[in-house]
Amino acid sequence: MLRAHEITVRYGRRTVLDRVSFDLPPGQVVGLGGPSGCGKSTLARVLAMMLRPAGGALSVDGAQVRGWRQRAPRELRTRVALLYQQPRLAVDPKLRLREIIAEPLAAMGRPDESRVGALAAEVGLTGDLLTRRPHEVSDGQLQRACLARALTLDPGYLICDEMTTMLDASTQAYLVAVVNAYRDRTGAGVLAISHDEVLLDRWADTRAELTGAGSPPGMPSPSPAPL
């Protein structure tokens, strides 16, 4: 379980998350909605240990997170992967797609070309694309590379923050199918953040709503509401 307990985040004097609790169980797709600006991406960054909250606690499979960003222990950091809406902001523009996918393995000192090739095939990237740099591929192709990179170290939890919002319907369907296949194979928990109610209805096993810092403490809670 990826468990956030009473998380509070402030930007300056503004409280964006006010004692928000949220559980992401393994093996499930939890769909998170809520109005623009209510703090969904902020919660995603806390869950991925990329943003230190002002208050509250985060645990990964029972292990308490005590360091954030680079100070988070690698074995915890690599349990959670985050995919952003805008792949161009998430990659080094100088790297070729093959190097982007290989980044987590390189950081671990475990280069593995065949693993990179297998991941590229899994997300539908052909070999010729792997030698290109981000400005030479489409947003959809770059997001495929970002998904492959996110899956490289077999995360137990995958956070998809508007992963497919910028993409055409067929790329969206393909990437969702890749994530679902990964979940089925590994039992990973998936947090799907989206404004797209149709997508969430189709994709999520359970739904949660974040209503903003004015909402009661403890929101959101993944509700077992039927879809």
Ligand SMILES: Nc1ncnc2c1ncn2[C@@H]1O[C@H](COP(=O)(O)OP(=O)(O)OP(=O)(O)O)[C@@H](O)[C@H]1O
């Ligand atoms: N680094 C930052 N510094 C200051 N304010 C920020 C920062 N990041 C986000 N905010 C503000 O915090 C609030 C929550 O932002 P966040 O991106 O988490 O919301 P969101 O629910 O994901 O929105 P959207 O659905 O539009 O993507 C917004 O009002 C936003 O302007």
